[in-house]
Amino acid sequence: MGRTTWFDVDGIKRGEWTAEEDRMLVAYINKYGVRDWGALPKRAGLHRCGKSCRLRWLNYLKPGIKKGKFTPQEEDDIIKFHSLLGNRWAAIAKQMPNRTDNDIKNHWNSCLKKRLRRSGIDPMTHEPIKATSSSTRSSPAQRHSSSTTSFSLSSTGSVRLLNKLAAGISSRKLALDRIRTVMISSEPREVDEEEKMMISSRKEEEKVIGCFMEIDKNLITTMSLDELACDSSYYYYDDWLRGCFQ
DNA sequence: AACCTTCGCAACCGCAAGGAT
DNA sequence: CATCCTTGCGGTTGCGAAGGT
Structure with missing residues (x-):
């Protein structure tokens, strides 16, 4: 080939x-x-x-790249992430270790998209296909940016926001894995007070990161971009978000 | 066996973002 | 601040393999 x-x-x-x-x-x-x-x-x-x-x-x-057939779990993940992120292959690839964006994109275009269509799901909206409206539906990102408050989000801002959220989940997942690895590797032997405190603080850190991951996921799945911009409690995105709005 | 269609995937292209000057 | 350059991304194309008629 x-x-x-x-x-x-x-x-x-x-x-x-x-x-x-x-x-x-x-x-x-x-x-x-x-x-x-x-x-x-x-x-x-x-x-x-x-x-x-x-x-x-x-x-x-590049070392570590996984080639070959996608597992059913990987396919489910691609569909799930695509429903959240749309055609943001790089952002999707960040959620799937060892798979490249090109690989994911190819598999989506050659296989998953058709499979969804055959099973009556619109691959762009991930909703059941209705006879009259499939061509007028919008992508997930478009749906996000079409809500009704006075904010108007540029398309560039929309893409950046979703990529940022995806990257947030990815980096927190890595941090969580790192903490777990350290904790697991330090458990079998005897630990002194200092190490106990360190492990305890890592557990706290793990909880916090876990919370942030949940927040990230909720941001993507449940809130419109305008709602995100209005809700200042998500302080860690606040400044950045403001820059996205005109 | 020959031809046609579909699949799978590597690679290309154009564009945009961001950094350097 | 403007321009240039590099990097990254998403869409698309080209082509061999596999499968169907």
Whole structure:
């Protein structure tokens, strides 16, 4: 599979990557890290553009990327996150470790979208398809931004808000996992008073992060963007939110 | 066997955001 | 403040494989 190889007017190679090119890219990144994609191809001895190298690395070569069939659980997750976030593949990918946005997008477009349609669900609204209204429905993000108060949210602001909320959930989930890992690894042996206090404070921290995650999820699922902007109790988004509104 | 259609997925393209100058 | 450059994102395309007629 793959695209035919060709060269553009500048002599830059396009199309399918060879195993040798993969090896060169991985070797370079392992040695020097990922920075300055524009200069990377020349330094790595590749006749590719930086964008192509970046894409190849992020979607295929980066360690930890999971390829192959999606599990039923993963498919459920994609559908669930899509119902919350719409076509924000990068935000969805942040919720699904080891899957790339490209992979998720491909699977959605080639498989899940059709499956939902076959089962009578509109893949954009995630609501049952009605004979007359499917074409006039709006996406989740559009639904969020169409409420009725005096605020008006730019589309850019809408996208940024939802991505921010998704990133919030993701980072808190990571923090929670980290705390749990530390707690689990420190439990079997004897602990002194200081460690007990540390564990206790971690448990508190875990509770707080858990609460924030719940708030994040509720923000996405239950409140309109205008309501979010009005509710100053969500202080940690307050300043940022204000910047989203014109 | 030949042809056609659908599927799966890698890769490309254009655009926008954000940082650097 | 304006412009340029880099990076990231989402939509789309190209193409081999698989399946159907």
